[in-house]
Amino acid sequence: MKLTLHVWRQDGPNDKGRHERYEADDVSEHMSFLEMLDVVNERLTEQGKEPIAFEHDCREGICGSCGMMINGVPHGPKSLTTACQLHMRTFHDGQEIWIEPWRATAFPVIKDLVVDRAGFDRIIASGGYISIRTGSAPDGNAIPIPKADSDAAFDAATCIGCGACVAACPNASAMLFTSAKVAHLGLLPQGQTERWDRVLAMVDQHDAEGFGNCTNHGACQEACPKGISIDYIAQLNRDLIRATLRAKPVEAGKDA
Amino acid sequence: MELKNSIPSGPIAEKWDKHRFDMKLVNPANKRKYDVIIVGTGLAGASAAATMGELGYNVQVFTYHDSPRRAHSIAAQGGINAAKNYQNDGDSVFRLFYDTVKGGDFRSREANVYRLAQISLNIIDQAVAQGVPFAREYGGLLANRSFGGAQVSRTFYARGQTGQQLLLGAYQALERQIGAGTVKISTRHEMMDVIVVDGVARGIVCRDMVSGGIESFTADAVVLATGGYSNVFFLSTNAKHCNVTATWRAHRRGAGFANPCYTQIHPTCIPPSGDYQSKLTLMSESLRNDGRIWVPKGKDDDRAATDIPQDERDYYLERIYPSFGNLSPRDIASRRAKEMVDAGHGVGERRNGVFLDFEDAIARLGRDAISERYGNLFAMYEKITGESPYDRPMRIYPAPHYTMGGLWVDYNLATTVPGLFAIGEANFSDHGANRLGASALMQGLADGYFVIPLTIGNYLARAPRMRVGDDHAAVKDTEREVKERLDRLMSVDGRRTVDSFHIELGKLMWDACGMERSAQGLRDALKRIPELREEFWSDVRVPGSAANLNQSLEKAGRVADFMEFAEVMCHDALTRDESCGAHYRVEHTTEDGEAKRDDENFAFASVWEFKGVGEAPVLHREHLEFENVQLSTRSYK
Missing domain, CATH: 1.10.1060.10 (Alpha-helical ferredoxin)
Structure with missing residues (x-):
């Protein structure tokens, strides 16, 4: 499937930040959400651009590293599921997805989707x-x-x-x-x-x-x-x- | 390189007691004068930091995560062994010791394993007192389950989240000390090198991952609790950030690396679904208690599992190993699964798995009982695959999972560099050539809570004091080397991404040094790895800047170290011209296709000395004596 992503990019804590638009083609329904971002990041790197910074580690929903607002909902649309366990079969071809960091004064943004917890x-x-x-x-x-x-x-x-x-x-x-x-x-x-x-x-x-x-x-x-x-x-x-x-x-x- | 294992004299059951008495102590009032650095906050690192802080040492702990609670110990599912014998089923310290030595295929050090079995009793008590919510029976007492490689029920568990609950226990103990001011923590700090002054470890150099600053920290002793290196295969069940950098950098500074070829392949993981696959997910081995493993008897069988009649199913583990059946040890269960898939009996769209079926268990115990035991695992499986294990069997396949090899340590967990210690998965000590299920959590916590806090005192009390200031030449030199290397990574500006190199290295290592190894394959890999490393250093692209958060740069540094480490792993696998435990050389098999050991020539731990990148490392041997367990051929039939 093809998706349009609007991703929050912020170079550092003092940067104002902005949404950037990326086209994600060839997304497989079996991919996890983070694997979809990996593919986008590989492409950005090949184009000489900085990849999207996001936290992740175990990718099994237990370490608690990952977390982002996906279409305004923490960890995305599937209940009882972390972003790393969310799979692309939850989305449909042509969908637009807005990806943003946690928003809270006590969680200042470090870079892009990475916040200080x-x-x-x-x-x-x-x-x-x-x-x-x-x-x-x-x-x-x-x-x-x-x-x-x-x-x-x-x-x-x-x-x-x-x-x-x-x-x-x-x-x-x-x-x-x-x-x-x-x-x-x-x-x-x-x-x-x-x-x-x-x-x-x-x-x-x-x-x-x-x-x-x-x-x-x-x-x-x-x-x-x-x-x-x-x-x-x-x-x-x-x-x-x-x-x-x-x-x-x-x-x-x-x-x- | 001198290998003095420092095993205390006397009968095995008395060695640890005797050693504790013989050790020199640091006076309570003097402990605060000693600075100890701990790198890593998994089970081993967090428990060590908490305990040493409690004892009064000045502890500084480092993690590359945003919080100590993220360490990969958190993902361990199945359980933790302890010889409590609460089930009255014949368990004892000696039996746990025996099972561990046998399970490790007689390639571990008896004295260390015996101590581990002794300490297992204290770990459970400690965890319960911290509030770790272990599974309980209706009478309110602790529950146990059985696990691969054992015929007693000695595994304590907290649903399928035992690692999480034990780590949170250690993390809370650590946070308590941080609150009390005895432990200082630096999060988002990655260790880049060890500072060695006149042959003694005196500190570390870190990169502040947010500011990009290179910072030095000095101390009287350095403890590495930095986990294993399964990610050399790229695809493994390890968390994405797990890496070999800390132990590899210590190795480059003189610490012997032991048995790097001992890597464990876990039999029950979810098979890959595509080329974008970023990691593999483990399904706890505990599932084998109630799940039955099978494949269709016919090849390339397209039918759904439920449409295949009983007499057309091959429950191959139950057939080949009637007494252990589905609970055969990990290495055996893994190899049999690979054989079945290679022979065309694989299941799933990509034919890359075998079935793990709960139909009988659900019929016998009911859906609720199964949900109680494995509910979170079933839910995780369904999230990833879109299939419910309540209605159709799971598909599983082996995946790299744990590394028994690591920095060589003596009985005191000291490496060959004085002042440098290694604990948990980062050392090589207790599991020999194969680790039994539910023993990693046990070892990490034994090392951290009960061994290192004592043995480090013995070192500090005897070692000459030396204050190394921040402006010492060795500190400045190490910092400069770290900076130069990072600058070099940033300046290659080639065409390929870091991941593309990591994937290529991983595939190479899986084919040559994964579940099966052959002399020819290893020799080919040893030719290919230096070429790939050369390509990496001339064609990698690291975007962004080194002066702020840069995840590509973090990955690049780790992959660069894997590129060096991969060579010694292949050297080790090639030199060990026998099969043992997880190290399976196709040239050495029994008639049944099992690993065939060569005790006469290989009853030793291989300890490698670094001689330079691209130079052949030098092998040293620690001979293993078996005085309490008789060397025998493992049989699980």
């Missing part, structure tokens, strides 16, 4: 872990965990950190990302000790990074290639309220 790492560093010194763990079967709890924690833990939730959200909120980690750890017995401090620290860091707040649009859940539910945001909010109330008396005691 380091804010996600800093949110994890602020509390998205269980403090366990290497070597001091009890036996793996010492604490039985009900299968349902373990499965629910797993569902939250499948987040790949791609940033589609932020790109989809009208507020550019990273609450789905943050809540997935809060829920993953909060659902497990091992995560209880730090549960309340964790949610406070992570939400603080989320706000400090410049992500917007959640106003329950639900666009993140639709965009998430791993199907992470906004129920986890509700859970985060419950934990946040409890943590805030719990924190007060201790702080008050200190003040006195």
